[in-house]
Amino acid sequence: MVYFLLFFLFFLIVVSFCRKAYRENKNSLDYHSMSMHYYSLALQHWREHRNPNECLRVSAMYRLKRFQESDIKKVEISCVAGCANCNKAKKIYSIKEALKSTPIPNISCKFNLHNEGLVNGIGFCRCIYIPIIS
Ligand SMILES: [Zn+2]
Numbered sequence: 081m082v083y084f085l086l087f088f089l090f091f092l093i094v095v096s097f098c099r100k101a102y103r104e105n106k107n108s109l110d111y112h113s114m115s116m117h118y119y120s121l122a123l124q125h126w127r128e129h130r131n132p133n134e135c136l137r138v139s140a141m142y143r144l145k146r147f148q149e150s151d152i153k154k155v156e157i158s159c160v161a162g163c164a165n166c167n168k169a170k171k172i173y174s175i176k177e178a179l180k181s182t183p184i185p186n187i188s189c190k191f192n193l194h195n196e197g198l199v200n201g202i203g204f205c206r207c208i209y210i211p212i213i214s
Pocket of ligand 1: 186191
């Protein structure tokens with residue numbers, strides 16, 4: 081009986097630790113999945129030859145919020161295999177500035193993703209925020 085109680089106590093402790101860890105991670109998981117969700121919506125818009133920029137903007141915003149939650153203060157714009165306009169737009173931003181001025185997506189992007197053709201002259205901006213860890 082005593083062993084059973086000890087085991088039960090141990091079980092309760094483990095459960096409470098797991099719940100605490102879950103609560104602490106919950107928001108970052110949510111921000112990450114929201115960012116992924118809006119990115120896939122942007123891809124869907126692009127395939128349907130609709131402007132993907134609003135979905136890309138929301139996806140990038142959730143990415144910033146996720147960084148902000150991890151106490152990251154600055155981000156850099158990276159655009160690997162993007163267009164010439166995006167390569168010129170590389171810059172370092174504080175997360176607050178980036179949330180305010182929303183430099184991603186680059187509205188002058190001309191990247192022709194999967195050669196599907198630009199949507200009224202709008203490309204599919206591949207820029208992403210990279211955290212700067214100092
Ligand atoms: Zn571009």
